[in-house]
Amino acid sequence: MSPRPEEEEMRRDVVNRVEAVIKDLWPMAKVEIFGSFSTGLYLPTSDIDLVVYGKWEQPPLQQLDQALRQNKVAEPFSIKLLDKATVPIIKLTDRETDVKVDISFNVETGVKAARFIKDHLKVRDSFVIHTVIHLNEHTKPRLNLNEVFTGGISSYSLILMVISFLQLHPRIDCRASNINLGILLIEFFELYGRHFNYLKTGIREIMKVMENRYRPSMLCIEDPNLPGNDVGRSSYGAMQVKEVFNYAYLVLSHAVYPLSRSYPNRNMESTLGRIIKVTQEVIDYREWIIQQRGNRHNARMMDIKEEQTSSEDQQRDSTSPHRAGSPVSLSSLQQQSSFSSSSSSSVSSLSGSDIVSSWCSFLEVQEKSLKTYVNTFLR
Template sequence: MAHNVPFKFSRTSVQNGDDYISLEDAPAGPSRLPDLQRRGVKRKASAVHEEDTRQRLRLQDRATPWMESVHAKQDETAIDILNAEVDAFHKFILPTDEEHSVRLMVVECIRRSITRKWTSAQVLAFGSQETQSYFPNGDIDLVVQYPGVSIDHKDQVVSFLTEISHLLQKARVSRRIILIGRARVPILKFKTDLGHYAVDISVNQTNGIRAITVVNRFLWHMPAVRPLVMVIKAFLLQRGLNEPFSGGFGSYTVICMVVSFLQMHPKVRRREIDPKRNLGVLLLDFLELYGRLFNYSEVGISVRNGGSYFLREQRGWAGQDFRTGSRMQISVEDPVDANNDIAKSSSATKVRDAFAAAFESLSTSVIVRSQALDARRNHTSVTIGSSDNKHASLLGSVVGFPQDVSAD
């Protein structure tokens, strides 16, 4: 979908809070299906074409179990169906009460083991565990707050984590615990014997805890955030782009990108559309913005005070990619610490290409379905291949599950 995009990036565009920042000198039309059709089927770069082909090969054998709860109506459009699919995907992937209870039990076992020895310690969960935006096999992130250890003395942190490791093994929480002591933030990594959950434990790190309040506030006041985040997280996970070290984006970065996208979306800002009823349209807009339009090299994202863009260079966050274009990055201001770029270790190149390819693929699926529905209503025939299945998933063109996953 097109936006009110400046034809060419300028510093004034950011300072004046214009809707979106363009990647290229290309005009943008109004946000409607004909414009989507005009641009959605054209391959603009070989990288996008190759990524699109890889995505199709990866997904052709994937299941779309969320479709069991999507019931198309006689007069529905392809966009209506996509809107319903994103909502159905979100409801399908959300943890059940039983699943969450087991994870809470695991956290409580770890908490009791630690606080039994260090009574003044607190064991707190953060990240997707506390926002309940995790997948069934998602990590559990914990931080031990203990006044007897200073994060300014790394040797103290490592020694304390070593004691915790011995304690948890003795309590049979996990048989094998790995201490990563040389990292900037030392952590313990292990899988629990109960439930086989991957757990990371750090010491006296406060940003993650402070972020929970902010993220949960966004999730509460912006109901469209969670469904879009879950789809984007699944999309990145299935392509191995869900961690900064693999050239991807972490969950916190994704959440802030989605929040910023909704804050800066012109129709959402003017309250012309209800985001919760237009999830499919917004997913397409998100993929287009961050796959084709956003100026990663010069522009950063802030979700504070209603959302804004800023110049990376003015923050001192413009790195090598700004000067040479050798490595594309994204800058995302930490909502709880304006001096922290939460995406500073991320590379945007692979993710941008994946988003661009997904926009092409999903747009094409919507166009093909629209043609099929029109032909069916007009009792005419149209040659559009296997996508002419009225029960086939549109969202399945970019995300899916292994065949053995069911909706039961």
């Protein structure tokens, strides 16, 4: 389920279309991407998070709503204004690609969070985070936890849980490059599905125990970029997600149990396939993207290669001292003529007597060497 080049290109086009509408309204506005698309941890069904920076007293939700409808960027029924939320946003679905987009205004925490994730993300973390997020995305619709404001857990909260899990892991080898990632995943589900005390423990870069008089939320996760901000305060459905983690732990630990090798249906699905089901709808959607974007992406890559090849040829021609069609300078001709004249003059300066005397000297040397060799041999 890793992102494909065609999927990334498609999402870039969606961002460009939305940004064009925003720039028409406010030419001085600045649009930035954050969230899973910014960090590369997005799934085929993940949305795109955008933040718009500008000078407004109140977020101009209504004005942008009208502009999006007029430019037909999104389906009219898909545009929703969440002006009563903690962070007012506009939600829409792109008309051409069905990609969902969330737009907020003058909120810096999302961009800072994306930078924090990029700084802390490692290869081993990426596997665990991808799997946890995919499991969360798969179970949220069934539990009616699609959004944070309906009690779900955000991807940012899940990533902070994974980072905390890896930082506080009791085994030293958990940070080794050859660590078994499957075991780490099972241990993550075991911690947050069975052993973690949600009532008394909060999550931060170092876990802390909550005092009895201070328990701000069921899932307390301190924002590392904004101390005091609880990113899990709206996730009142955390206990349902906890049960999902517990279920994932039981299924995966049972799947890797040695006796499971003798089960007749063990080869019918992969180990992760027992907890994550990729629906046919998602498969068809990804194939549709390849059909729509594949030829365009390949053509663009060919154009880039041709441009690189032509630029390399031009550089090679410009650096070649004897390139075809290059003008010959007068100074080079003069140098060549002077060199040839000097060579001919040096040869012609040798007279016939000089040549004969040189040849005689050579023969005398050879004769002396031969006599020395014969005398040595006779002795």
